[in-house]
Amino acid sequence: MSSSAPPPARPGPPxxxxxxxxxxxxDVEEVLASLDDDAxxxxxxxxxxxxxxxGGKGVVGLDYSAHPTALARLREVCERVAADHDVHGVAAVHRTGSLAIGDIAVVVATVAGHRGQAFDASRDLIDTLKAEVPIWKHQRFTDGDDEWVGTP
Structure with a gap:
């Protein structure tokens, strides 16, 4: 009598x-496409x-600077959020350099079996990214002043 084991499951996308x-x-569409998942x-x-x-002041633009370790830290945050939440996929991209009013500075997204899981994971992702990834914002105000935000 021979037993036939089922074939090993194919690994899904990371x-x-x-x-x-x-x-x-x-590009928001790039982020959405990276999370395409029929399940x-x-x-x-x-x-x-x-x-x-x-803070009550007009902003004319800003610059984002990132520490050389920022990309690795961002990946660590994404991996931790993925491990802490029941999600199928996580994506995060952040701008650096000079940005104008209306420019997209950051896009984060998660995909999960149900909306609640996706909402919880996305909130955790953006909040943890802002708290832990060494990216600093230099704001330029309409009155000529400027301000660094998020620096050590």
């Missing part, structure tokens, strides 16, 4: 699908844009 820092404009019922997307004010 959970961390897209992680990058770029000086070029970010997922929920996909949440957060797009952070440069606004025209902060």
């Amino acid at each position: 959970v961390v699908r897209l992680v990058d820092l770029r000086e070029t404009p970010l 997922a019922g929920g996909l949440t997307l957060f797009v952070g844009r440069v606004r025209d004010h902060d």
Whole structure:
């Protein structure tokens, strides 16, 4: 009598699908495409844009600088969020360099079996990215002042 074991499961796509820092404009469609998954019922997307004010002052633009370890740290954050949440996929991209009002500064997204899992993971992803990835913002104000945000 021979027993026939089922074939080994094919590995699915990696959970961390897209992680990058770029000086070029970010593409929301690229992030969405990286998370395409027929088994997922929920996909949440957060797009952070440069606004025209902060702290009651007008903003004319800003510059993002990243420490040389920032990309590795961003990947670590994505991997940790993926491990902490029941998700099928995670993506995060952040701009560096000079950005104008309305430019996209960051895009994070998660895909999961259900919306609640995707919402929870995406909130954790953006909040942890902002707290732990060494990316610094230099804001330029309409009154000529400037300010560094997120520096050590």
